[in-house]
Amino acid sequence: MTMTKVVGGVCGAFLIYLLGGWVAETLYHVGGGHGEEVAAYVIEVEEGGGGEEEPEQDFETLMASADAGAGERVFGKCRACHKIDGTNATGPHLDGVVGRDVAAVDGFSYSGALSEAADTWSQENLFHFLENPSGFASGTSMSFAGLRDAEDRVNLIAYLDSLDG
Template sequence: MFDTMTFTKVIGGFCGTLLVFLLGGWVAETVYHVGGDSHGEGEEHSAYLIEVDEGGEGGGESEEPADFETLWASADAGAGEKVFGKCRACHKLDGSNAVGPHLDGVVGRDVGAVSGFSYSGALSQAADVWTPENLFHFLENPGGYASGTTMSFGGLKSGEDRVNLIAYLENAGG
């Protein structure tokens, strides 16, 4: 049953398979080699070259973000309604709670004052009243503003979006 010829065939099969893998690796390295010599030395180039204008208008200097008062003076409630689409998954404006508390009347309301909603407790340590400025900072980074909050939203980085949303909530919520 197990003779010399069977043993030779098994060893030959393993050696043949190893040879195929070694040759396949060598061919693949040759075909798909990026640059330089076979040892990975030499200059390598990116597939796309992105030229950056060092001077002029784009100069690489970051703009100083506008302060709250400047942004608040030009807030647009109509644009804030579009931004509210990001909030709609967890919050409602009809007085009923969802994953998060309802937001009608939130501007000027005491923090954690919605009855029937179980807050995490982190918000009450951050502020007493949802003033437009408190909301502005909270909406930038909820977890950073109220450490320990269960609100998992990452925040709105654009200051204009935040003031527009607050203006919308102030008008929609009464």
């Protein structure tokens, strides 16, 4: 008699499982052969042209239009790790960084990857470094993701360059 109860319980559970699947399928049915189904709303999309990217300007043109005032606002992203008062923080100080030799701040321990990537922090080297630090100097300990906007980068470089006096 106990075995009959166990088999009955298993069969009952299986029946509930099948009925639950059938109910769920009817409640949440998505498409598939039940006549003409019409979308609730349609988003109009233009067929032509779409998604053309702007032609990238060369570095000299971007640098000529750089705004140091806007660069000071961009520097807010750097302020968490870098100082401009001559003292080191998580990162080295950025006083006089434009034109300075790479890894040249006394008292700061660099990762070594920067020296392999460039000799000096020229404006153009800074431009490429700020876009993607780990791409420019693979193995750098700088964890910043970078500045994707080219105008932000040149504005920041102009601001850092203006600090030199």
